[in-house]
Structures are given as structure tokens and as C-alpha cells.
Amino acid sequence: MDFRFSDDQLTLATSVRDYLSGTHGPEVLRHLDEAGPRDPAIWQGLVDMGLTGLLVPEAHGGLGMGLIEAALIAAECGRACLAEPLVDTAFVGVPWLLSQGQTDGLADVVAGTRKLAPAHAINPWVADGDGDALVSVDPLRKLTVRVERSRDTAAQGVSTSLDANGAGDDYLLNLGALMSAAQLVGLADAMLHQAVEYAKLRTQFGQPIGAFQGIKHQLASCSVAIEFAKPVVWRAAAALQDGLASAAAHVSHAKLAASDAAMLTAETAIQVHGAMGYTYEVDLHFWMKRSWALCGAWGDRAFHLKRIDDAVLGGSLPIGPEHTFA
Amino acid sequence: MQLVYTAEQQAFRAEVRAWMEAHVPKEPLVTLECREGYDQHVEWERTLASGNWGMVTWPEAYGGRGLDLIQWLIFEEEYFRAGGPNRANQNGIFLLGPTIMEFGTEEQKARFLTPMAKGEVIWAQAWSEPGAGSDMAAIQSKAVRNGDHYVITGQKTWSSRAAFADWGFGIFRTDPDSTRHKGLTFILFDLNSPGITRRPIRQLHGDTGFAELFFDEVRVPVENCLAGEGQGWNVAMATAGFERGLMLRSPGRFQATAKRLVELYRQHADHAAPSAREAVVQAWGAAQAYAYNTYAVAAKIMAGGKIGAEASLNKIFWSELDRSMHRTAMQLLGAAAELKRFDDGRINQWLEGYIFSLSGPVYAGSNEVQRNITAERLLGLPRVGAG
Ligand SMILES: Cc1cc2nc3c(=O)[nH]c(=O)nc-3n(C[C@H](O)[C@H](O)[C@H](O)COP(=O)(O)OP(=O)(O)OC[C@H]3O[C@@H](n4cnc5c(N)ncnc54)[C@H](O)[C@@H]3O)c2cc1C
Numbered sequence: 001m002d003f004r005f006s007d008d009q010l011t012l013a014t015s016v017r018d019y020l021s022g023t024h025g026p027e028v029l030r031h032l033d034e035a036g037p038r039d040p041a042i043w044q045g046l047v048d049m050g051l052t053g054l055l056v057p058e059a060h061g062g063l064g065m066g067l068i069e070a071a072l073i074a075a076e077c078g079r080a081c082l083a084e085p086l087v088d089t090a091f092v093g094v095p096w097l098l099s100q101g102q103t104d105g106l107a108d109v110v111a112g113t114r115k116l117a118p119a120h121a122i123n124p125w126v127a128d129g130d131g132d133a134l135v136s137v138d139p140l141r142k143l144t145v146r147v148e149r150s151r152d153t154a155a156q157g158v159s160t161s162l163d164a165n166g167a168g169d170d171y172l173l174n175l176g177a178l179m180s181a182a183q184l185v186g187l188a189d190a191m192l193h194q195a196v197e198y199a200k201l202r203t204q205f206g207q208p209i210g211a212f213q214g215i216k217h218q219l220a221s222c223s224v225a226i227e228f229a230k231p232v233v234w235r236a237a238a239a240l241q242d243g244l245a246s247a248a249a250h251v252s253h254a255k256l257a258a259s260d261a262a263m264l265t266a267e268t269a270i271q272v273h274g275a276m277g278y279t280y281e282v283d284l285h286f287w288m289k290r291s292w293a294l295c296g297a298w299g300d301r302a303f304h305l306k307r308i309d310d311a312v313l314g315g316s317l318p319i320g321p322e323h324t325f326a
Numbered sequence: 327m328q329l330v331y332t333a334e335q336q337a338f339r340a341e342v343r344a345w346m347e348a349h350v351p352k353e354p355l356v357t358l359e360c361r362e363g364y365d366q367h368v369e370w371e372r373t374l375a376s377g378n379w380g381m382v383t384w385p386e387a388y389g390g391r392g393l394d395l396i397q398w399l400i401f402e403e404e405y406f407r408a409g410g411p412n413r414a415n416q417n418g419i420f421l422l423g424p425t426i427m428e429f430g431t432e433e434q435k436a437r438f439l440t441p442m443a444k445g446e447v448i449w450a451q452a453w454s455e456p457g458a459g460s461d462m463a464a465i466q467s468k469a470v471r472n473g474d475h476y477v478i479t480g481q482k483t484w485s486s487r488a489a490f491a492d493w494g495f496g497i498f499r500t501d502p503d504s505t506r507h508k509g510l511t512f513i514l515f516d517l518n519s520p521g522i523t524r525r526p527i528r529q530l531h532g533d534t535g536f537a538e539l540f541f542d543e544v545r546v547p548v549e550n551c552l553a554g555e556g557q558g559w560n561v562a563m564a565t566a567g568f569e570r571g572l573m574l575r576s577p578g579r580f581q582a583t584a585k586r587l588v589e590l591y592r593q594h595a596d597h598a599a600p601s602a603r604e605a606v607v608q609a610w611g612a613a614q615a616y617a618y619n620t621y622a623v624a625a626k627i628m629a630g631g632k633i634g635a636e637a638s639l640n641k642i643f644w645s646e647l648d649r650s651m652h653r654t655a656m657q658l659l660g661a662a663a664e665l666k667r668f669d670d671g672r673i674n675q676w677l678e679g680y681i682f683s684l685s686g687p688v689y690a691g692s693n694e695v696q697r698n699i700t701a702e703r704l705l706g707l708p709r710v711g712a713g
Binding site: 001002003004005006009068192196199200207208210211213215216217219220221223224227228229231232234235238239242253256257305308309312313319320321322323324325 | 327328329330331332335339343396402403404406407577578579581582584585588591592603604606607610611612614615616617618619621622624625626629636639642643694696697698700701702704705706707708709
């Protein structure tokens with residue numbers, strides 16, 4: 001029993017964080033939002049770090065790591081508000097394909113030439129980085145209606161696949177929900193950070209607004225929500241990785257806790273920014289909108305609450321002090 | 327990240343479970359906050375000690391079992407699973423004990439830890455004063471050095487169990503010219519020393535949970551000072567770290583409450599509000615989250631890490647969770663929530679628990695103060711104007 005990341009896992013996460021903060025700052029988000037051309041070097045950098053093959057077995061040219069590492073990196077993708085389909089491709093699509101025994105084409109995924117846009121019955125649309133059938137509040141999230149996906153849309157020479165196949169599969173749903181939860185804690189961390197930095201800089205009544213308790217306490221409450229959502233996400237990743245029968249309940253718990261923390265932090269961050277937070281100019285809105293989108297994707301609040309309810313009140317999940325890791 | 331127990335840990339759990347099932351009183355004890363209940367709880371401390379369960383993490387030489395923090399968590403889980411009573415000596419074993427372990431001399435460890443683990447000496451914490459609550463650096467009670475003794479004069483208040491306990495640990499101003507955090511010293515004293523007057527204070531629920539202590543030239547040997555004169559503030563902050571960060575409220579307590587809440591919900595499902603149903607589900611989730619976090623803190627400490635300001639997050643989380651679980655229970659009970667005993671004679675433990683849960687956000691450093699600490703030390707917000 002050791003509820004800690006290994007040094008290797010932490011080093012990996014730090015290197016991803018450093019890479020993204022160096023190459024994928026808010027200016028990239030602004031540029032893409034203004035319909036500027038995508039810089040292929042960013043994706044290539046992720047590929048070069050081996051991240052597209054993170055979960056691909058070594059025999060197929062990947063790193064052969066597990067969902068715990070993937071969740072840790074998904075949180076970094078959330079922190080950076082990453083506008084590349086790394087999570088869907090490598091942390092949702094790949095493990096699902098592996099679970100289906102589908103290993104053809106994994107080499108292309110590892111090489112970064114094949115991106116995956118997983119479709120599932122829980123999601124009425126697919127975020128494939130390409131579609132324009134529906135417009136998301138998140139300007140960097142391109143959506144295609146799921147039924148339309150049956151006619152294959154090849155994006156910029158990169159095949160996006162997986163749709164239709166994943167229909168109602170629970171494992172795929174759990175992967176999508178878990179990785180959304182992981183991104184949400186990263187997004188929440190980033191929003192809290194932006195609000196804290198703003199609160200240190202902005203002065204009113206002759207002092208930084210961050211010196212007012214009304215501001216401090218709101219931000220502290222976000223910190224509580226985020227720090228107590230994180231271990232739930234890691235625990236869910238371990239449960240899904242280990243194939244526990246209870247994994248679905250733990251994934252739903254993670255999605256719920258992470259969504260609630262992100263929603264609270266988004267609202268608080270706006271409030272702390274005052275009218276600045278209500279502008280398009282302050283980058284906060286990218287993180288906030290991604291959070292809103294991910295809160296509803298891969299099962300909304302009601303869906304996940306119901307799954308936990310079924311397990312806890314329904315009695316299928318053993319509860320009580322002696323069942324911490326049931 | 328390895329979230330499975332070893333065979334050894336499972337065997338330990340089985341051992342604790344068997345002992346608890348055989349020894350935990352079948353009927354709940356009378357509340358710890360009155361003489362009769364206090365005596366019952368002290369009796370229970372001694373029963374625990376007879377099984378060598380007083381404080382499992384301490385070295386065997388001090389009445390412990392030399393176990394690690396994961397085993398401590400397993401012990402606590404089984405303790406609460408079995409419905410073990412509140413620990414009369416919680417201020418000793420969870421707060422003072424670890425502090426003595428860190429700052430005490432060998433002589434002090436030998437002298438104080440074993441009787442603590444064995445439930446022979448029950449401890450009260452005497453920090454707060456009428457003018458020094460949240461602002462503990464405003465402490466005024468004095469300890470004046472006179473040869474090989476300190477002479478203590480002043481007043482402490484809100485000292486839990488001090489009406490009945492044997493010894494106290496307090497913080498006193500030893501440097502008369504000092505102000506605020508400087509010049510304070512951490513001193514252990516016999517509550518039966520001449521010159522100490524205890525005045526029990528009646529709490530919200532009507533019982534005597536805590537007491538005021540008046541010191542009138544109380545003589546305490548200098549060897550009862552912990553970590554040296556003038557070190558009081560640093561020592562107290564370490565104690566507060568144990569209190570908030572790990573020991574005082576182990577997760578088993580809240581997981582047990584969440585489980586009872588689920589059972590209560592089932593009995594009241596036909597007339598429960600949908601919001602209560604969600605609150606019950608969330609209670610399970612929050613208690614679990616608290617447990618995961620505690621396992622993470624334990625792993626960190628076992629790897630040589632320390633509890634820092636994040637202890638404040640912990641304190642906010644468990645105290646607000648406890649209050650919200652009991653509030654939900656009161657809602658589910660409806661009209662029966664007001665009864666001290668149900669019509670079948672059972673004590674309404676939800677009411678008692680709800681009342682007690684209202685003190686959680688106040689004691690061990692109020693949650694407002696914890697939010698200040700979180701904002702300033704974890705998030706790095708400025709201190710100016712903090713009040
Ligand atoms: C059940 C119970 C058991 C206790 N047991 C013990 C014990 O065993 N030993 C012991 O020494 N003490 C004990 N205490 C006392 C406890 O530590 C104090 O109550 C606590 O430190 C708060 O101090 P206070 O009561 O003087 O409140 P105050 O400090 O007067 O606070 C009143 C209100 O003002 C707020 N406030 C104060 N300062 C600030 C600030 N800077 N920013 C924002 N808000 C602020 C507080 O949060 C609180 O809401 C116990 C208290 C209770 C309720």
C-alpha cells in the first residue's frame with residue numbers, strides 16, 4: 001500500500017508540464033482561435049516525447065505504461081488547455097483498441113500520423129478536431145454529430161477513427177470519463193493559478209486584492225475542492241488499471257469530484273478577476289470553456305451521480321472504514 | 327502507486343478486527359463529556375492498553391507496537407468499523423505524544439509516553455486563553471523561572487476534558503518582555519498541582535466538555551519544559567500540524583458516519599428529499615476522498631516527507647464534511663431530529679453528533695484561520711490587511 005507516485009512518474013509529468021508551458025502557452029490558444037494555422041511542431045514534440053505511444057505495449061513500439069501515468073499526463077494537458085488530441089488519441093482511444101485486441105495501426109498512432117476521435121453513445125457528438133456541424137463554447141473544440149461520423153471524415157491526411165465501434169462499451173466510457181476528470185483537475189489548477197496571480201497584481205483600496213479575506217477565502221475553498229478531487233482521480237485510475245469490479249463507481253466519483261472542483265474554480269476565478277474576467281482578452285476563458293465542455297462530456301453530472309448512487313445506495317459496493325480500497 | 331494491501335497488512339487487519347470484535351463495548355458508552363462517561367472512557371483506554379493497542383505506531387519501549395502509519399490507518403479503520411468509543415486520551419496520544427517524540431528528551435519520552443499509551447495518565451490541552459483564541463500569540467499566562475521551577479500564573483480556557491484529566495500541556499510566556507510568538511515556552515504540568523483551580527464549563531449540549539483553568543503561582547519543575555525555553559511557538563505549530571494534518575481525525579471515523587448515513591437514508595427513503603439523497607451519496611464520496619488523501623499523506627511521511635501548510639486543507643475538509651453529514655442526518659430524521667432519545671429509548675446519536683460537528687470548524691484552529699493559512703502559505707497571497 002503506497003499512495004504515491006514514483007519519482008519516474010513525477011519526472012515524466014514535470015517534463016510534459018515544462019514542454020507544454022514552453023511551447024503551448026496562451027498565445028497558441030489565441031492564435032488557433034483566430035483561425036491561424038496549426039503549428040505541427042507542437043504535436044510532433046508530444047510524439048517525440050513518446051506520449052502518443054505511452055500506453056502502447058513495447059512490442060508495438062510504445063512505452064508500455066499504464067493509466068496512472070496517462071491520468072497524470074492528462075492532468076498536465078488540462079493545465080495547458082492543450083489544443084491537440086493527445087488525450088483522446090493516446091489515453092482513451094489506444095487503451096480501448098487494445099482492450100478489443102485491435103493492434104493494427106498502432107504503429108501509426110505511435111508515429112503521430114493517426115489520431116483517434118473516440119465516439120460513444122454517451123456523447124451525442126465527437127470532438128474530432130475537425131468537424132463544424134456544431135459549435136462548442138470551447139473555441140478550440142471541433143465537433144461532429146455522432147451519426148454523421150459513419151461517413152468517414154479524414155482530417156488533413158490524418159485518419160480519425162474509432163467512431164461507431166465504441167457504441168456503448170463501458171470500458172471506453174470509463175476511459176473517457178477518467179481522462180476528462182484528470183484534465184479537469186489540471187484545468188482547475190490552472191484557473192486557480194491565474195486567479196491567484198491576478199489577485200497579487202491587481203490593487204484596489206491601496207492593496208493587492210489578494211490581501212482581502214473575501215478573496216483569500218474563496219480561493220482557499222477552491223484549493224480544498226481541487227486537492228481533495230485529485231486523490232479521487234488517481235484512485236480511479238488505479239482501479240481501472242487494476243480492473244477492479246468497482247472501477248466504474250470510482251471513475252464516476254472522480255468525474256463528479258473533478259467537475260465540481262473545476263466549476264467552482266471557474267466561477268471563483270471570474271469573480272476574482274472582476275470585469276477583466278468577463279472579457280475575451282483575459283485567457284482564463286479558454287480554460288473555463290474547456291472545463292464546461294468536459295464536465296458534460298463522457299457522462300454528465302447526473303449520469304455519474306446515478307452510477308455512484310447505484311453502487312453505494314444500491315449496495316453493490318462495500319462501504320465503511322474497512323473498505324477504503326474496495 | 328500501489329493500492330493493495332500486503333499479506334502482512336491483511337493479517338494485521340484480521341488481528342485488529344478479531345480483538346475489536348471481542349472487546350469493543352456492545353452498548354455505546356455514556357458521553358465523554360461528563361464524569362460517568364469520562365470514567366467509562368478511561369476504563370476503555372485501559373482495556374485497549376491491555377491488548378497493547380494504546381498507540382500502535384510508538385516504539386515498543388514506550389508502550390506501542392512499533393508499527394508504521396499504514397498499519398495505524400488499518401488499526402483506525404478497524405477501530406471505527408467496530409464502533410470503538412471516542413479516545414479519552416486523544417490529546418495525549420495524537421497531539422502531545424508525537425510532539426514529545428519529535429522534541430522530547432529521552433528522559434521525557436520514557437517518563438510521559440508509556441503512561442500515555444497505557445491510559446494511565448489522561449492529558450488535556452491548555453493553549454487557549456480568554457484573550458488568545460485564534461490569535462494564540464496573544465497568550466499572557468506567565469511562567470516565571472525561579473531556580474529549578476517555573477511559577478505559573480494566569481488563565482487558560484476551553485480545555486477539553488480538563489475537568490477530569492490528570493495532566494495538561496500548555497504554552498506560557500516565560501520572557502516577560504517578549505511579545506507575540508517570541509518568549510513562549512511549552513510546559514507540561516500536573517493538573518492536581520497546588521494552585522490550579524478547574525472550573526468546568528457547560529457546553530451547548532448541557533454537559534461539561536471543557537474547563538477553565540486558573541493558575542495561582544503553580545510550581546512546575548523546569549524539566550517539564552519541552553524543547554527548551556522560548557521554543558513554545560515552534561513546538562506548538564508542530565503539534566497543530568499533527569492535529570490538523572493527520573492524527574486527530576482519522577478517516578475511519580467519517581467513513582463510519584457515511585455508512586451509518588446510508589443506512590439512515592434507507593430507513594427514510596420514502597420521505598427523503600432528492601437533495602438529501604445526493605448529499606448521502608456525496609458523503610460517501612467525500613469520506614472516501616478524505617481517506618485517499620490520508621493514505622497519501624501517510625505515504626509521504628513514511629518516505630521522509632513532512633506535513634506542511636496543507637494540513638489546513640485537511641482540517642477544513644474533515645470538519646465541514648462532518649457537519650454536512652450530520653446536517654443531512656437531521657434532515658432525514660425530520661421531526662424526530664429534536665429528540666434526545668428516540669421513542670424506543672435509543673440515544674439520538676445524530677443529534678449529539680450534529681451538535682459536536684458544529685465545533686469542528688472552530689476548534690483546532692478555526693476554518694477562517696485555516697483559509698487564511700491556505701491562501702497565504704499554499705497559494706502565496708499577500709498577508710497585508712489579513713486582520
Ligand atoms: C469543542 C471545543 C473544544 C476545544 N478544546 C480546546 C482544548 O482542548 N484546548 C484549547 O487550548 N482550546 C480548545 N478549544 C478552543 C479553540 O482552540 C478556540 O475556540 C479556537 O482557537 C478559536 O478561538 P476563539 O474561540 O477565541 O474564537 P475567536 O478567535 O474569537 O474567533 C471568533 C470568530 O472570529 C474568527 N476569526 C478570528 N480571527 C480571525 C482572522 N484572523 N481572520 C478571519 N476570521 C477570524 C474565527 O474564525 C471565529 O469564527 C476548543 C474549542 C471548542 C469549541
